[in-house]
Structure formats: C-alpha cells, structure tokens
Amino acid sequence: MRLYRKEGNTIQILCFPNENVEKGDYLQVEDPKQNKALLIQVINVQFANVPGILEELLRDSTNNGDIIHGENLDPLDVASQITLIQDARLLICKIRGTVQNGKLSVSSAWLPSRSQSNIKKLSTTTLAKLLKINDKLPIYIGDTKEFSPLKIDAAALDGSLNIVTGKKETGKSHFSKLLVLSLIEHGAPVVVLDLNGEYANLGYASDGKKNQHYSKIHVLTPAGNFKVTLPQIGLRVMFNILIHALNLPGTSAREFRRTWRLLKKQGKLNLHELGEAIRNLQCNYHVKDALFSRYYALVNSGFFTDNPSEAMTLEDCFRKIQTGGALAVNLRDTSFVDRQIVVEYLLGKLVEMLTGWKLKAVFLFAEEAHLYLRETYWNDIVTRMRHFGVFTTFVTNQPDTIRENIYRQVDNIFLFNFTSERDLETVSRAAKVDSETVKSIARDLPPQYCLLLGRVVKDFPIVVKVRALDVQTMGQTRLFFN
Numbered sequence: 322m323r324l325y326r327k328e329g330n331t332i333q334i335l336c337f338p339n340e341n342v343e344k345g346d347y348l349q350v351e352d353p354k355q356n357k358a359l360l361i362q363v364i365n366v367q368f369a370n371v372p373g374i375l376e377e378l379l380r381d382s383t384n385n386g387d388i389i390h391g392e393n394l395d396p397l398d399v400a401s402q403i404t405l406i407q408d409a410r411l412l413i414c415k416i417r418g419t420v421q422n423g424k425l426s427v428s429s430a431w432l433p434s435r436s437q438s439n440i441k442k443l444s445t446t447t448l449a450k451l452l453k454i455n456d457k458l459p460i461y462i463g464d465t466k467e468f469s470p471l472k473i474d475a476a477a478l479d480g481s482l483n484i485v486t487g488k489k490e491t492g493k494s495h496f497s498k499l500l501v502l503s504l505i506e507h508g509a510p511v512v513v514l515d516l517n518g519e520y521a522n523l524g525y526a527s528d529g530k531k532n533q534h535y536s537k538i539h540v541l542t543p544a545g546n547f548k549v550t551l552p553q554i555g556l557r558v559m560f561n562i563l564i565h566a567l568n569l570p571g572t573s574a575r576e577f578r579r580t581w582r583l584l585k586k587q588g589k590l591n592l593h594e595l596g597e598a599i600r601n602l603q604c605n606y607h608v609k610d611a612l613f614s615r616y617y618a619l620v621n622s623g624f625f626t627d628n629p630s631e632a633m634t635l636e637d638c639f640r641k642i643q644t645g646g647a648l649a650v651n652l653r654d655t656s657f658v659d660r661q662i663v664v665e666y667l668l669g670k671l672v673e674m675l676t677g678w679k680l681k682a683v684f685l686f687a688e689e690a691h692l693y694l695r696e697t698y699w700n701d702i703v704t705r706m707r708h709f710g711v712f713t714t715f716v717t718n719q720p721d722t723i724r725e726n727i728y729r730q731v732d733n734i735f736l737f738n739f740t741s742e743r744d745l746e747t748v749s750r751a752a753k754v755d756s757e758t759v760k761s762i763a764r765d766l767p768p769q770y771c772l773l774l775g776r777v778v779k780d781f782p783i784v785v786k787v788r789a790l791d792v793q794t795m796g797q798t799r800l801f802f803n
C-alpha cells in the first residue's frame with residue numbers, strides 16, 4: 322500500500338490486488354522518521370483510475386477473440402505489471418488519530434512521508450486494546466472481522482442516551498436484548514417498554530428450559546398481572562393520563578380534580594365510587610359527558626382495579642430489580658390509548674421513585690417509542706429524567722420518528738444496515754463522526770452486523786458481528802408460507 326494524497330481529513334491510499342482491505346478496516350500509516358503513525362479508517366474502496374487504463378482494458382478484451390494470430394511475446398514481462406495496475410485499488414480513508422509509543426490520541430495535525438511511510442492493517446482487537454474500550458465492566462457484544470470477541474464497557478452506557486436503529490429485520494431488537502441481559506448481569510436495573518412482547522421469554526433458553534436470567538426477568542402485562550388501584554396511582558399521574566392520554570379539556574379536568582379530592586377525603590377513592598360521583602355531579606352537561614367518556618376509557622383499559630390484592634405495587638417490582646433485573650412491560654395486546662395510560666403511569670412512578678432516591682438509576686429500553694410516548698416526554702427524557710437517572714435506549718427502524726433535538730444529545734448510536742438515503746441522512750446528521758463514514762459503511766452492512774458509534778467506542782467507528790444469544794428472542798416475523 323502507498324500513500325497517495327490527502328484532502329482535508331480524507332486520505333487516499335493505493336492498494337494492490339494482493340492486499341485484502343475492506344470498508345471499515347483501520348490502517349496505520351507509519352512514518353519511521355517521525356516515529357509515529359497516522360490512524361485512518363477505510364470508508365470506501367474504488368478502482369484506481371490510471372490514465373490509459375480504459376484503452377488497455379479495451380485492447381485486452383479485443384485480444385481475447387481469435388482476431389489476431391501469432392505468438393504472444395512479452396520478453397520484458399510487462400503483462401503482469403499491467404494486470405497489477407488494472408486491479409489496483411484506491412482506498413478512501415478518514416483520519417481518526419495518531420498512534421505514538423503505543424498510545425492513541427485524536428490529533429492529526431501532521432502528515433506522514435509519502436515516500437517512506439509503510440502502511441499496515443490494524444486489527445479491531447488491537448484497536449480496542451489501544452482505545453481501552455472494555456476497561457471495567459465488559460459486555461461481550463460480538464466478534465470482529467478477525468473472529469476475536471469485541472467487548473464494550475457497560476460504564477459507557479451509564480448516564481447515556483442511546484439509539485439502536487437500522488432497517489427491518491437487521492437485528493436491532495436482538496442487539497438490545499443482548500444489552501438488557503448484559504446490563505442485568507452487571508447488576509443494573511432495566512425497564513423495557515416491549516411493544517411486540519418479544520422480551521417476555523428472555524428467561525428461557527432456546528430449548529425451552531429456564532436459563533440463568535430467569536429469576537431476573539419480570540414480565541408485567543397490563544390488565545393481566547399489572548393492575549393498579551386509584552390511591553396507588555395518585556392524582557398527579559391520573560391527571561397526566563386524563564390530559565395527555567385521554568385529551569380531557571381543562572374545565573372538565575378541574576371538575577375531576579375536585580371530585581377526586583372529595584373522594585379521597587371521604588376515604589372512598591376507588592373506581593366504583595368515582596363512577597358514582599361523576600354520575601351525581603351537579604355540573605354542565607358537556608363536562609359531565611366528557612368525564613364519563615374518560616371514566617369508561619379508564620375502566621375499559623382493564624388496568625385499574627378496586628381489589629388491592631389484585632393490584633401490583635410498582636415499588637415492589639422496582640425493589641426486585643434494584644440489584645440487577647429487568648421489568649419487561651408487555652404492550653403487545655394493549656391498544657394505543659391504553660399503552661399511553663400505562664406508560665404515563667410507569668414513567669410517572671419511575672421519576673417519583675428516583676427523585677425520592679428509592680432507586681439509584683434505571684436503564685430504559687423503548688421500542689418504537691413514537692407509538693406511545695407523548696410529545697412532551699421526548700424532551701423530558703433527555704433532560705430532566707436523565708438527570709434523575711433514567712438512561713434511555715430508543716430502538717427503531719424509522720430514525721425520523723426521533724426528534725432532531727434528541728439526536729443532538731445522543732451518546733451512542735448502534736447502527737444496522739440502511740439502504741434508504743433519507744434514513745441514512747437522518748442518522749448521519751446525528752452521529753459524531755462525518756456523515757460520509759456513516760453513509761458509506763452502513764449502506765453495505767450485512768444483517769446482524771452493527772456499526773458502533775459514540776462513547777462506547779470512544780468515537781472510533783467499529784463494525785462488529787453481533788453474537789447469537791441462547792435465549793428465546795421471539796423476534797421472528799410470523800409467516801404464512803412455511
């Protein structure tokens with residue numbers, strides 16, 4: 322390989338056919354005189370456009386026919402040289418940093434010699450070592466191109482906002498299940514908003530037997546084992562539900578608050594009494610009607626109960642996961658409105674527990690969050706709730722459903738394949754590396770391969786083949802013809 326040219330932070334390298342280099346690989350341009358090496362990453366591979374190559378190729382193809390008779394004389398053996406040149410590649414690379422005395426820095430204010438430098442591949446394993454990305458709490462996420470395990474540090478997810486995104490069926494949910502299981506192994510509490518009910522069986526191995534995670538996975542099914550009483554939910558959260566999930570107008574909401582307080586004072590705060598109280602309300606007909614329709618929405622959700630023995634106290638659940646465990650809230654069979662009710666309650670309670678220091682912090686995994694997260698929660702999650710210790714990972718195959726301002730705060734992006742130009746554009750704007758890198762590498766990622774971006778890899782983009790899990794991942798799409 323030879324150093325060819327540099328433009329901005331792009332370096333072009335000439336590479337000969339016997340050298341096998343692919344997109345995503347890291348190269349080290351060593352300058353023996355300066356005793357340091359420039360670290361660059363290949364983001365595209367092209368043919369080298371040497372003048373006259375078109376003519377040579379054309380001449381070559383016409384020679385293949387039997388038009389010209391006679392012996393092929395090549396006394397100076399130039400043919401092999403010519404094929405070498407025809408197959409020469411041009412590697413488009415981005416400068417990532419400098420390696421000097423076995424230490425890596427992001428500086429790139431120097432240029433190695435074009436005539437003296439020698440260029441070698443740097444394995445991902447060596448890079449990971451240089452970066453020290455798996456220092457304290459390793460999470461084995463998959464294997465590098467050289468088939469050695471790649472581990473990231475769970476601490477890099479701590480306090481972070483993460484996005485897992487990619488095309489359909491590329492392995493996003495699988496990857497987030499891997500993160501969930503690894504986090505709970507390290508003793509972290511995790512809450513999953515499980516839209517498709519696919520996290521429910523993480524406690525079972527693929528052969529159906531209970532696995533080592535079994536006792537740490539708690540599945541909450543709204544209206545099933547997950548029901549609450551009115552006193553548990555509290556006026557503040559109920560108010561949010563009525564206003565945000567059920568769109569109750571302001572005047573009716575005030576009436577509701579009065580009724581609620583009255584019932585509480587009388588010690589009759591339950592669903593049955595609430596219905597009676599609304600029925601007996603002496604107020605505007607429209608207000609009463611509005612309250613009644615919301616009351617029935619609450620009743621029909623099946624999420625509320627008057628029987629305390631049937632109710633689930635979220636405090637107990639959180640206590641169970643405090644030293645490592647996951648609450649998977651199964652939203653699969655829950656309607657759009659009911660999902661919002663449940664999420665409103667859950668997040669409200671979560672913040673309450675965190676502000677009261679009953680819980681230190683929690684990792685929240687949200688699949689396709691735009692289907693249940695209300696407008697104002699998006700900002701809340703990245704600002705206020707993050708300070709209280711809610712560290713969110715959004716999983717989605719539609720990157721444009723996540724707001725621009727969320728992207729600006731993102732610490733890690735786990736990117737799977739995308740082919741759509743628009744999706745790539747959205748993600749590349751958010752990533753902390755140049756958009757060319759993101760677009761070029763993500764476009765050619767095979768399924769189950771992930772491009773790691775951000776804090777977990779110290780901003781050195783790394784491609785990894787995500788490892789398989791011996792759990793029932795339940796991610797398969799149901800098919801008719803099989």
Ligand SMILES: Nc1ncnc2c1ncn2[C@@H]1O[C@H](COP(=O)(O)OP(=O)(O)OP(=O)(O)O)[C@@H](O)[C@H]1O
Nearest residue numbers: 489490491492493494495769787788789794796797
């Ligand atoms: N690294 C992996 N090793 C083995 N199997 C995998 C891996 N990644 C994904 N799979 C399997 O591929 C299938 C699709 O994966 P997954 O459900 O994670 O995709 P997805 O990107 O979440 O898809 P969707 O957009 O439909 O939600 C699943 O059956 C899953 O078990």
Ligand SMILES: [Mg+2]
Nearest residue numbers: 493494495796
């Ligand atoms: Mg999925």
